Amino acid sequence: MTASVNEALLRSLTPKVLGILVRRGADFAAAEDAVQDALIEAIRLWPADPPRDPKGWLVTVAWRKFLDATRADAARRRREDLVDEEPAPGPAPVQDDTLQLYFLCAHPSLTPSSAVALTLRAVGGLTTRQIAQAYLVPEATMAQRISRAKRTVSGVRFEQPGDVATVLRVLYLVFNEGYSGDVDLVAESIRLTRQLAAMIDHPEVAGLLALMLLHHARRASRTAPDGSLVPLAEQDRSLWDTAAIAKGIGILQAALARDRLGEFQAQAAIAALHADAPTAEETDWVQIVEWYDELARLTDSPIVRLNRAVAVGEADGARAGLAALADLDDALPRYTAVAAYLHERDGDPTTAARLYAEAAGKASNLAERDYLTRRAARINAGRGR
Template sequence: MDEVLLRSLTPTVIGVLVRRGADFAAAEDAVQDALVEAVRGWPDDPPRDPKGWLVAVAWRKFLDAARADASRRRREVRVEVEPAPGPSEVADDTLQLYFLCAHPSLTPASAVALTLRAVGGLTTRQIAQAYLVPEATMAQRISRAKRTVSGVRFTEPGDVATVLRVLYLVFNEGYSGDVDLAAEAIRLTRELATRIDHEEVAGLLALMLLHHARRAARTGPDGRLVPLAEQDRGRWDTRLIAEGVDVLQRALARDRLGEFQAQAAIAALHADARTVEETDWVQIVEWYDELVRLTDSPVARLNRAVAVGEADGPRAGLAALAGLDPALPRYAAVAAYLRERDGDLVAAARLYADAARKAPSVAERDHLTRQAARINARLRG
């Protein structure tokens, strides 16, 4: 059974059913039923036209459900005749599905789940495992999301920025369960890049590739978090770095800078340094200035303070940090690092311990706890 093929065909088949008159929720349900039949029957009797087979079976599933539901009889009259099996329409509605799944009426969590289901072709079980929630909980979330977008016109223009934000959320989930969400986000963004000529789509793809290139070096053999400055750069994936830089350069050449391009440029400068000492922190600060100009994001300002501390010294970094809200995620960790570099070990130890208590993950908490213990040991010595 070619699972990759089935997943790649899922959004196209959903799109065909929607154009024939099915609402999104009914189309998605019918396609999932057809996929179940494909899993059962294709290993013994694979079709010559997989897409045409899925369209025919999914359409039949939809009509069966419509006939069984009195509230949908008007739609059944509208479609009138079941199209004959055979090669399906050549139009591809995957792009519209991206926009539909990232509809602004959905919560970010629901938009991500619906995108993984309808565009990514993942099962509810796989998505639930990836998010470490019960399958029933994820099924309810997806059902609510489908109901929310069922009344949305399929031809309505979509918001590229919202689609990219959803894909970025998928990427940041990383890996859990039996689905590698970081790799899945890259696959979906590659697919989007083939369907829409947009510099920020390219910028997001470049950013994902450059971050993913460092994945193998981010944790040690014991599972401990390894900070960027301490990573074994020989373990970075040079093929992904080269691809990411190439994608970024072509996007930047269009001279329509966006936030994902700016983030990718920062990642590219880190990837270009053969050692941490060779990092071009001055240029990284300049790119953070661009990112702050584009987004006015407190998180971007926080990361800029770190870069300023590396480029101009810890006192300058602390000055850049001074205007930010201490309640920001990772503020205490940044302040601890800059205080340590400035020689204020007492404050650094206290801040590392505070950061550990607020850490968003176990790996980060353990890392920050070790940093606090290291400095306290120096103070006692």
């Protein structure tokens, strides 16, 4: 999108226009293609002749694109009765179907990666090229992924109720993808979650938004100038975004006051305790353990119990943390790294160095591998090896 076109406006209108076409009877996949064609026309024409009613303009052009494509496709001639009468031009309907699009894009028949890509395209208004760059894959690969996802959900009835928990998981997947290319997926996930929170009154939506804001507030301190990871205890807290922290805590407190606890609220409560501590030494680890207990009860997740073992080690000592760790499967991701840390805290550098080196070999990304390798090297250097 060129600088002379209001990109934010187009992205905000995309799901609304798509929803109108689907409600008129258009197949989701065909409607999405028509909306994308209309956006291209907007980019070409609006700089010289901006419309008075951008939404109405997009609806009219997208609907005509849809009709043209439908009539040109001989295999779809049976649908001519449905689309033969074009609605009269005029103001676009006020009804906003964006919420239904969230649920449609997070349909349980889609794989997580497909649900994320479709959400970014249909609800986020991003182009295939932008999504491909963000995921560091070829544009053709992403186009195929999105096309398959659209075909999968095309037969789903638009008015079917959706599962909020599934939508939230998809948004959290977007958030955890990080950022690259032209699109910052962290910022994009926060934007989409804000949008969802404005449409649906649900404490878990608020909990996820709070969690994102609290994590995002520490972004500037997470890596050193050379790109290496900086663990939480060593981060420069003066770099934390205090306004985002205050906003996140406020949203969380309002959600918790409704007494409908969910996993994202519990995660946000843990993040808030970290963000609220003036120094690493002043972190309220006892309360963090209590929140991990709540989170484990809600999710029964072994990863949650792994993180709880770290918190127990901080609250009650490394031996207690190792005892909590002993109850878990050592094949869990990060298990070896956690064991290394707790052994280091317990004064066993030999075991810690060996486990750090082993964990580095299992690391899922280069930054994590380099960090664990440096930890092992530092311990060995301190022992004169």
